[in-house]
Amino acid sequence: MVTTEKNLIIETKNVSVFYGDTPAVSGISLGIEREKITALIGPSGCGKTTLLRSFNRMNDLIPIARTSGEILFEGHNIYAENVDPTEIRYRIGMVFQRPNPFPKSIYDNIAFGPRINGFSGNMDELVEKSLIGAALWDEVKDRLRTSGLELSGGQQQRLCIARTLAVEPTVILMDEPCSALDPIATLAIEELMRDLSKQYSIVIVTHNMQQAARVSDYTAFITQDERRIGELVEYDDTRQIFTNPTDERTEAYITGRFG
Amino acid sequence: MSQIDGGRIKFGSGSDGVSYMDQDKQVLGRFQRMFGLRWKRNLTEAFIKYGLFLCAILSIFTTAGIIAVLLFEAIQFFQEVSIFEFLGSTKWTPLFSSKHFGIWPLVTGTLLTSIGAMLVALPLGLLSAIYLSEYAPRRVRATLKPILEVLAGIPTVVYGYFALLFVTPILRSISDNIMVFNGLSAAIVMGIMILPMVSSLSEDAMQAVPRSLREGAYALGATQLEVATKIVVPAALSGIVAAFILSMSRAIGETMIVAIAAGQNPNFTFNPFVPIETMTAYIVQVSMGDTPTGTIEFKTIFTVGLSLFVMTLIMNLLSQYFVKRFREVYE
Ligand SMILES: Nc1ncnc2c1ncn2[C@@H]1O[C@H](COP(=O)(O)OP(=O)(O)OP(=O)(O)O)[C@@H](O)[C@H]1O
Ligand SMILES: [Mg+2]
Numbered sequence: 001m002v003t004t005e006k007n008l009i010i011e012t013k014n015v016s017v018f019y020g021d022t023p024a025v026s027g028i029s030l031g032i033e034r035e036k037i038t039a040l041i042g043p044s045g046c047g048k049t050t051l052l053r054s055f056n057r058m059n060d061l062i063p064i065a066r067t068s069g070e071i072l073f074e075g076h077n078i079y080a081e082n083v084d085p086t087e088i089r090y091r092i093g094m095v096f097q098r099p100n101p102f103p104k105s106i107y108d109n110i111a112f113g114p115r116i117n118g119f120s121g122n123m124d125e126l127v128e129k130s131l132i133g134a135a136l137w138d139e140v141k142d143r144l145r146t147s148g149l150e151l152s153g154g155q156q157q158r159l160c161i162a163r164t165l166a167v168e169p170t171v172i173l174m175d176e177p178c179s180a181l182d183p184i185a186t187l188a189i190e191e192l193m194r195d196l197s198k199q200y201s202i203v204i205v206t207h208n209m210q211q212a213a214r215v216s217d218y219t220a221f222i223t224q225d226e227r228r229i230g231e232l233v234e235y236d237d238t239r240q241i242f243t244n245p246t247d248e249r250t251e252a253y254i255t256g257r258f259g
Numbered sequence: 260m261s262q263i264d265g266g267r268i269k270f271g272s273g274s275d276g277v278s279y280m281d282q283d284k285q286v287l288g289r290f291q292r293m294f295g296l297r298w299k300r301n302l303t304e305a306f307i308k309y310g311l312f313l314c315a316i317l318s319i320f321t322t323a324g325i326i327a328v329l330l331f332e333a334i335q336f337f338q339e340v341s342i343f344e345f346l347g348s349t350k351w352t353p354l355f356s357s358k359h360f361g362i363w364p365l366v367t368g369t370l371l372t373s374i375g376a377m378l379v380a381l382p383l384g385l386l387s388a389i390y391l392s393e394y395a396p397r398r399v400r401a402t403l404k405p406i407l408e409v410l411a412g413i414p415t416v417v418y419g420y421f422a423l424l425f426v427t428p429i430l431r432s433i434s435d436n437i438m439v440f441n442g443l444s445a446a447i448v449m450g451i452m453i454l455p456m457v458s459s460l461s462e463d464a465m466q467a468v469p470r471s472l473r474e475g476a477y478a479l480g481a482t483q484l485e486v487a488t489k490i491v492v493p494a495a496l497s498g499i500v501a502a503f504i505l506s507m508s509r510a511i512g513e514t515m516i517v518a519i520a521a522g523q524n525p526n527f528t529f530n531p532f533v534p535i536e537t538m539t540a541y542i543v544q545v546s547m548g549d550t551p552t553g554t555i556e557f558k559t560i561f562t563v564g565l566s567l568f569v570m571t572l573i574m575n576l577l578s579q580y581f582v583k584r585f586r587e588v589y590e
C-alpha cells in the first residue's frame with residue numbers, strides 16, 4: 001500500500017456491511033488519502049456502492065443494513081456510540097448516480113444545506129461561490145430562481161455537486177456521478193473533479209475504466225468471491241493498477257476479460 | 260432433435276429443402292394469425308375506448324342534469340324572492356309565518372362547523388401522515404393505515420350520535436355556556452371523521468416523493484425532521500393541498516353529524532356554543548318535513564343546494580390555483 005499514515009482522511013479497518021444476515025462486502029481495510037481522488041472499481045454487484053455509503057453512514061437509512069469493523073474519519077471511528085450520523089454526513093458529502101436536485105429553485109437547492117446547518121453568513125455569496133466551484137455559475141447566474149429540475153442532466157449533476165460544496169465538506173463521495181451523462185458532460189465533471197481535488201478528498205465509484213485512469217490518483221479494485229461477497233483485491237497507485245497490476249483478477253478486469 | 264443454422268432453429272431432421280418450405284408456410288401462418296389477432300385487438304381497443312368515453316359522458320350528463328334542476332328551481336325561487344333579500348338579510352326563516360330568506364345564517368353555520376372540523380383534522384391529519392410516511396416502521400404503518408381507513412368507513416350517523424351523546428356531555432361538563440345542540444361538538448367530531456381522509460391522502464402524496472430526494476437531503480447532514488418538513492412535505496404539497504380541499508368539501512357537504520348534533524336553528528353567529536344550522540341540515544329538515552312541492556319553502560332547498568354547490572366549486576377552483584402556484588414538481 002502506498003499511503004502513509006499521516007495523510008489518511010478516512011481509514012477503514014476490517015469493514016463488513018451486511019444486508020440482513022448476508023454480507024455484501026467483507027473485511028475491507030483501506031485508507032483514503034487527503035486531497036486526492038480515489039477510485040473504487042469492480043464488477044456490478046460487488047459492493048462498491050455499499051462500501052461508499054458506509055463512509056458517511058448512509059447505510060443507516062436502510063433498516064436491514066448493518067456495519068461491522070471501524071471506519072476512522074480524521075482518526076475517529078464514525079460508528080462509535082456517541083457519533084451523530086448527521087454530523088458525519090455534513091462533513092462527508094455525497095453525489096449520487098442519478099442527479100437528484102430538490103424540486104426547488106437553483107438558489108434554494110444550494111442554500112438548503114447551509115440553512116439547515118445554521119449558516120449565518122452571506123447566503124448570496126455562498127451560493128455564487130458554490131456554483132462557481134461546480135463550474136455552473138455562468139450557465140445559471142441569470143436564472144437562480146428557476147427550478148433546478150429545468151436544467152439539463154449534466155447541469156443538474158453539477159448543481160448537486162455545488163449543493164454539496166455549499167456545506168463545505170471535507171470529503172466528497174461520488175457514486176458513478178457520470179453514468180447518466182453524455183461524454184461532454186462527463187468530461188466537464190471529470191475536469192471539475194480534478195479541480196476539486198486540490199481542496200477536497202474525493203472517492204469515486206465508476207464503471208468506466210478510462211474515467212478511473214483519467215481522474216483518479218489511487219484505485220481500489222473490489223470483486224466478489226465465490227460466495228458473492230465483495231472483497232478488496234488490490235489497492236494502489238492508479239498508474240500501477242492500470243499498467244502493472246499484481247493480482248491476475250485485477251488484470252482480467254481492467255483488460256475487459258471479466259466483469 | 261434440433262439444429263441451429265444461421266440463426267434459424269429447425270426442428271426435426273428432414274432434408275433441408277422440405278424443412279425450409281415448411282418453415283415458410285409456418286411463417287405465413289404466423290403472419291395470418293398475427294393479422295387476425297391484430298384485427299381482434301383493434302376491435303377490443305375501439306370497444307374499450309368508446310365504452311370509457313360513454314362512461315365519461317354519462318357522468319358529465321349526470322352533473323349537468325343536477326345543475327340544471329338546481330338552476331331551474333332556483334330561478335323560480337328568485338322570481339319570488341329578490342336576490343338582495345337572499346344575500347342581504349341575516350335572517351333565515353322560510354318556515355315561519357314572517358318569512359325571511361337571508362342565506363347568511365346557513366353559510367355561517369356551514370363555515371363554522373367545516374372550518375372547525377378542518378382545524379381539528381388538518382394538523383392531526385398532517386402530523387399523522389408525517390409519522391406514518393417518515394417515522395413509522397414498516398410494520399406499524401402496515402397495521403395503522405388500514406385501521407385509519409376503517410375509521411373512514413364508519414357511517415356518519417354513528418358519528419352524529421357520538422357527538423350528541425358522548426362529546427357534547429363532556430364539553431358541557433367543562434363549560435356551562437355550551438348548549439345541548441352546538442357547533443363545537445359537531446365540528447370536533449366531523450374533524451375526527453375526516454381525519455383519516457386527510458391523513459391517508461397526504462400520506463400517499465408523501466410516499467410518492469422519490470427516495471433519492473430524501474437521500475440527497477440526508478447526505479447534506481439533514482435530520483429526519485428536516486427531511487420530513489423541508490423536503491418531503493413541500494415536494495408533496497400539491498397532493499397534500501388536494502387532500503385538504505377534498506376533506507373540506509367533504510366537511511361542507513357532511514349532513515348527518517351536523518343535523519344531529521349542531522341543531523336546527525339558523526343563527527347568524529360564529530359562536531360555537533349555541534345551536535346553529537348548516538345548509539345541509541336545512542335541506543334535510545325541509546326534505547324530511549311535509550312541505551308541499553311547488554311552494555316557496557320547497558324551492559328554498561334547491562336554492563340552498565345551489566349555494567352549496569357554488570361554495571364547493573369556489574373551494575375547488577381555489578385549490579387548483581393553489582396547487583399550481585405552490586407545487587414542487589419532482590418528475
Ligand atoms: N438495500 C439493499 N438491500 C439488500 N441487499 C442489497 C441492498 N443494496 C445492495 N444490496 C446487495 O448488496 C450487493 C452489493 O450491492 P452494491 O449496490 O453495493 O453493488 P455495486 O458494486 O454498487 O453494483 P453496481 O456496480 O451495479 O452499482 C448486491 O448483491 C446487492 O444485491
Ligand atoms: Mg453501485
